[in-house]
Structures are given as structure tokens and as C-alpha cells.
Amino acid sequence: MPEKKKKTRRVSKAQWLDMALEVLETDGVTGVRIEILAKRLEISKSGFYWHFKNRDHLLKDMLDYWSHELTEVVTENPQLLTLKPKGRLIKTAEMILEHDLTRYEIPIRQWALQDAVAARAVRKVNRLRLDFIGGAFSELGFTGDDLDMRTMLFTCYHTWEAPMFREISRKRRRDLIAKRIDFLTSK
Numbered sequence: 001m002p003e004k005k006k007k008t009r010r011v012s013k014a015q016w017l018d019m020a021l022e023v024l025e026t027d028g029v030t031g032v033r034i035e036i037l038a039k040r041l042e043i044s045k046s047g048f049y050w051h052f053k054n055r056d057h058l059l060k061d062m063l064d065y066w067s068h069e070l071t072e073v074v075t076e077n078p079q080l081l082t083l084k085p086k087g088r089l090i091k092t093a094e095m096i097l098e099h100d101l102t103r104y105e106i107p108i109r110q111w112a113l114q115d116a117v118a119a120r121a122v123r124k125v126n127r128l129r130l131d132f133i134g135g136a137f138s139e140l141g142f143t144g145d146d147l148d149m150r151t152m153l154f155t156c157y158h159t160w161e162a163p164m165f166r167e168i169s170r171k172r173r174r175d176l177i178a179k180r181i182d183f184l185t186s187k
Contacts, residue, residue, distance in 0.1 A: 011047055
């Protein structure tokens with residue numbers, strides 16, 4: 001009887017990047033190594049080279065992926081852009097909470113303290129977030145220091161709420177969104 005051929009499992013580029021971000025979170029940037037990722041994905045290292053030239057290429061793509069999947073999915077979301085400013089702020093806060101879009105903030109920003117490329121990516125993401133949120137507050141009529149303060153407060157709060165206050169339930173966080181937006185949008 002002929003021996004059955006073992007089926008090769010394929011792993012997408014997104015799966016490699018998701019795993020790399022998980023490893024970054026637990027082991028830091030030095031832990032993001034091809035052999036570790038392959039082992040966690042339960043595949044051979046050769047699959048890595050289908051998607052990436054080398055580790056440096058992976059690290060660059062991780063930053064792009066983080067920027068896109070955890071920021072640009074909000075800032076470029078066509079449905080959000082059709083909402084009135086206050087509704088846009090509420091829906092943005094809900095999306096951040098619902099999809100845990102801040103889950104890699106600490107490891108990415110820690111990496112950025114040691115690496116110029118990561119630092120540029122963090123500055124880019126900060127600018128995307130501030131421009132998007134600032135646009136909503138500007139549409140509500142805020143200018144100058146009032147605009148800057150509200151934009152930074154919203155951005156900082158929603159970036160750091162989950163990593164900083166892990167003991168607060170998701171339900172409680174959701175309950176506070178409308179109150180927070182009412183507070184920030186009142187004159």
C-alpha cells in the first residue's frame with residue numbers, strides 16, 4: 001500500500017505578522033525570531049521566506065501591519081467618515097474597545113525607544129490618530145488649545161485605558177464611552 005503524502009500547512013503573511021506581534025508582546029523585539037515564530041505556528045522556517053526576505057523585512061512589515069490593522073482600519077473607515085462628529089467619536093471609542101485595538105501599544109512603544117524605524121512608525125500612528133480625532137473636534141467647533149486638549153485627551157485615554165486599567169470590565173468601559181464623549185464635546 002503506498003504511503004500517504006503528508007499535507008503541507010500554509011500560513012498567510014497576516015498569520016506570520018499576528019504571531020510576530022504576539023511574540024513582541026511577550027518577549028520583546030529580540031524574541032521576534034524566525035525559528036520561534038515557525039515553532040509557534042507549527043510549520044517549518046522555509047514558509048517564512050515565501051512572505052519575507054529576512055527578519056528586518058519582517059520587522060518593517062510588522063510596523064506597517066500594526067499601523068494599518070490597529071489604526072488605519074479606523075482612520076480610513078468609510079462608514080465612520082459618514083457619521084456626524086460626535087457619533088464618529090463614540091463609534092471610534094467602541095471600535096477600539098470591541099476590537100482591542102490598543103493591545104500592542106506597550107510593546108510597540110517600548111521597541112520605539114530603542115529603534116529609529118519603530119519610532120518613526122509610532123510618530124506616524126500618533127499623527128494619524130490625532131488628525132482623525134482632531135478632525136471630529138474641529139467639526140464640532142473647537143479651535144486652538146481647546147481643540148488640541150480634547151484631541152489629546154481622547155487619543156491618550158483610548159490608547160491607554162485598556163493597558164492601564166485591566167481590572168475594569170469591558171462592560172464598564174463601554175458604559176463610560178458616551179459619558180466621556182459628552183464631557184469632551186461640551187462647551
